[in-house]
Amino acid sequence: MITFDAVTKRYPDGTVAVDDLTLEAPTGEITVFVGPSGCGKTTSLRMINRMIDATEGSILLDGRPVREIDPPTLRRGIGYVIQQAGLFPHKNIVDNIATVPRLLGWDRRKARDRAMQLLERVGLEPGMAERYPFQLSGGQQQRVGVARALAADPPVLLMDEPFSAVDPVVRTSLQDELLRLQAELHKTIVFVTHDIDEAIKLGDRVAVLRVGGRLAQLADPETLLAQPADDFVREFLGHDRGIRRLQFVPTDGLPLRSGLTVPEGYDGDRSEPWLLTVTPDGRPVGWVPGDGKGGPEPFGTFRPGLDSMRAALDAALLSPSGCAVAVDDDGRVLGVATRDDLDAALTGAVDGGRPPARPERGHE
Amino acid sequence: MTWLGDFFGDPANWSGPGGIPMRLLEHLEFSVLALLLAALVAIPLGLLIGHTGRGGLVVVVSANLSRALPTLGLLVMFVLLLGTASIWPVIIPLVLLSVPPILVNTFEGIRGVDPELRDAAYGMGLRGGQVLGRVLVPVALPLILLGLRLSAIQVVATTTVAAYTGLGGLGRFVIDGFATKDYASVVGGSVLIVLFALVVQLGFTLAQRVTVSPGVSRRLKTR
Ligand SMILES: Nc1ncnc2c1ncn2[C@@H]1O[C@H](COP(=O)(O)OP(=O)(O)O)[C@@H](O)[C@H]1O
Ligand SMILES: [Mg+2]
Numbered sequence: 001m002i003t004f005d006a007v008t009k010r011y012p013d014g015t016v017a018v019d020d021l022t023l024e025a026p027t028g029e030i031t032v033f034v035g036p037s038g039c040g041k042t043t044s045l046r047m048i049n050r051m052i053d054a055t056e057g058s059i060l061l062d063g064r065p066v067r068e069i070d071p072p073t074l075r076r077g078i079g080y081v082i083q084q085a086g087l088f089p090h091k092n093i094v095d096n097i098a099t100v101p102r103l104l105g106w107d108r109r110k111a112r113d114r115a116m117q118l119l120e121r122v123g124l125e126p127g128m129a130e131r132y133p134f135q136l137s138g139g140q141q142q143r144v145g146v147a148r149a150l151a152a153d154p155p156v157l158l159m160d161e162p163f164s165a166v167d168p169v170v171r172t173s174l175q176d177e178l179l180r181l182q183a184e185l186h187k188t189i190v191f192v193t194h195d196i197d198e199a200i201k202l203g204d205r206v207a208v209l210r211v212g213g214r215l216a217q218l219a220d221p222e223t224l225l226a227q228p229a230d231d232f233v234r235e236f237l238g239h240d241r242g243i244r245r246l247q248f249v250p251t252d253g254l255p256l257r258s259g260l261t262v263p264e265g266y267d268g269d270r271s272e273p274w275l276l277t278v279t280p281d282g283r284p285v286g287w288v289p290g291d292g293k294g295g296p297e298p299f300g301t302f303r304p305g306l307d308s309m310r311a312a313l314d315a316a317l318l319s320p321s322g323c324a325v326a327v328d329d330d331g332r333v334l335g336v337a338t339r340d341d342l343d344a345a346l347t348g349a350v351d352g353g354r355p356p357a358r359p360e361r362g363h364e
Numbered sequence: 365m366t367w368l369g370d371f372f373g374d375p376a377n378w379s380g381p382g383g384i385p386m387r388l389l390e391h392l393e394f395s396v397l398a399l400l401l402a403a404l405v406a407i408p409l410g411l412l413i414g415h416t417g418r419g420g421l422v423v424v425v426s427a428n429l430s431r432a433l434p435t436l437g438l439l440v441m442f443v444l445l446l447g448t449a450s451i452w453p454v455i456i457p458l459v460l461l462s463v464p465p466i467l468v469n470t471f472e473g474i475r476g477v478d479p480e481l482r483d484a485a486y487g488m489g490l491r492g493g494q495v496l497g498r499v500l501v502p503v504a505l506p507l508i509l510l511g512l513r514l515s516a517i518q519v520v521a522t523t524t525v526a527a528y529t530g531l532g533g534l535g536r537f538v539i540d541g542f543a544t545k546d547y548a549s550v551v552g553g554s555v556l557i558v559l560f561a562l563v564v565q566l567g568f569t570l571a572q573r574v575t576v577s578p579g580v581s582r583r584l585k586t587r
Binding site for chain 2: 049051071072073074075076077080082083084085086087088089090091092099100103132133134135148
């Protein structure tokens with residue numbers, strides 16, 4: 001656990017970058033620092049590994065003040081990932097990843113084996129090992145940066161806008177990758193970003209900072225979306241806060257109707273306005289009108305229990321029937337959630353005030 | 365052309381204290397000694413100033429002095445002061461002249477390393493000396509070598525002029541040749557000096573190939 005205890009940072013020029021910050025980053029969770037540019041996120045993060053020293057207050061790592069630990073020793077036990085990766089240009093990828101293990105005195109072979117293992121773990125091919133950083137794309141470099149930070153298996157990981165400089169598609173895959181890794185590794189992660197969507201996607205807890213380095217709100221993402229502490233937080237969260245809240249509303253309770261599916265090539269005449277045709281092995285083909293004339297029209301799917309209400313609603317809005325198709329992990333149809341059932345679930349979510357426990361993340 | 369034939373074809377030019385091998389050796393000796401001493405002073409100083417960011421004024425002053433001081437004047441002054449009993453009256457000015465390019469380029473090389481990279485190195489837990497030795501120097505190496513090469517060329521050229529003071533080196537062929545109107549010697553000596561300079565250049569190019577990481581020189585093709 002990382003504890004900020006009344007931490008203030010005043011730079012020599014008088015700038016107060018962080019003002020009386022008190023919060024905890026719990027062990028095994030992702031704590032996100034989010035806020036507008038210049039609000040003191042980087043300063044806060046870098047005080048943890050003593051790249052910057054606090055002016056007042058103290059930061060504790062599992063109860064021990066970091067001030068008591070010699071900075072290089074401290075840093076070798078804390079993974080650090082920065083925006084531009086900061087890879088060593090003169091070393092190949094495997095040697096870059098092996099940096100901290102080598103510093104810790106691992107022998108060459110063991111460090112190398114570990115590096116190769118991590119290379120795969122972050123989704124890079126073993127063939128990349130001998131390349132140099134300039135031969136990699138920005139996204140690949142960030143993956144190497146994450147692998148390097150994880151190499152000595154530190155319990156704590158500090159990440160300063162690690163995915164900000166890559167394009168949105170790559171960013172999404174890097175975020176998913178991080179969540180996947182975190183599900184296996186359970187590191188104590190402090191993640192800095194100016195992107196509220198990223199904060200909500202990644203954070204177990206989100207600390208919203210305002211300019212001047214003051215904590216505006218610390219909450220889990222669903223609470224943040226449902227109950228912003230003040231106008232600053234509300235404004236920072238942006239406009240479609242209501243819709244985004246739905247990503248924390250689970251879909252397990254949603255009733256699924258099974259009578260609405262028919263085999264491919266259906267030409268019957270039923271009173272239902274729309275029917276879903278499926279292949280013999282149960283995969284959706286498309287919506288056809290109940291009288292069999294026309295179609296198949298597009299459809300949208302969600303995985304009940306796994307995906308959120310936001311995904312289910314999105315699936316419903318993609319089809320002419322207004323119904324969302326529930327599928328299992330292999331894409332086989334489990335049933336159909338009708339407009340009425342979705343309506344009822346939405347009403348429940350809104351009335352409930354506090355949304356029920358959040359489903360697994362990462363499928364938005 | 366016949367001058368070249370006369371010069372290189374004359375067996376007398378290939379032996380004795382005034383022969384080509386001896387002069388070449390002297391030239392090499394002066395140049396290497398001066399460059400080595402200069403590097404021993406300038407590289408550590410440049411690394412230190414570049415790494416700590418303190419003492420940048422030394423670099424500026426030395427760079428300006430080197431531009432302001434006339435090479436020949438310096439040589440003559442030291443020879444007049446110290447006589448010609450030893451090689452030091454020549455070596456000292458040669459060292460003084462080759463310090464600034466090495467110092468300036470080493471300093472600029474280290475200071476010019478991307479601050480993000482330096483930051484990442486500290487963030488990994490490298491200590492100051494490790495950051496310098498394992499990251500900054502390898503990345504700054506092309507510039508450090510450039511400084512050495514510039515100095516080497518300057519030293520080779522200035523050593524030629526040093527022959528005025530009566531010391532050895534390839535410059536003697538040119539200077540003595542003019543004095544005795546032996547133009548074969550003048551031309552032959554010039555050719556030797558040019559060849560010598562080219563070999564030095566080639567040496568540095570090879571050294572660069574061997575010592576600079578392909579990740580820094582970006583010599584590899586992107587696969
Ligand atoms: N070394 C420094 N000296 C003086 N002021 C600084 C320094 N570093 C950052 N600041 C100031 O401190 C504030 C917070 O900076 P920073 O922590 O980098 O913010 P963020 O990462 O949230 O953009 C800003 O106003 C910034 O200008
Ligand atoms: Mg920042």
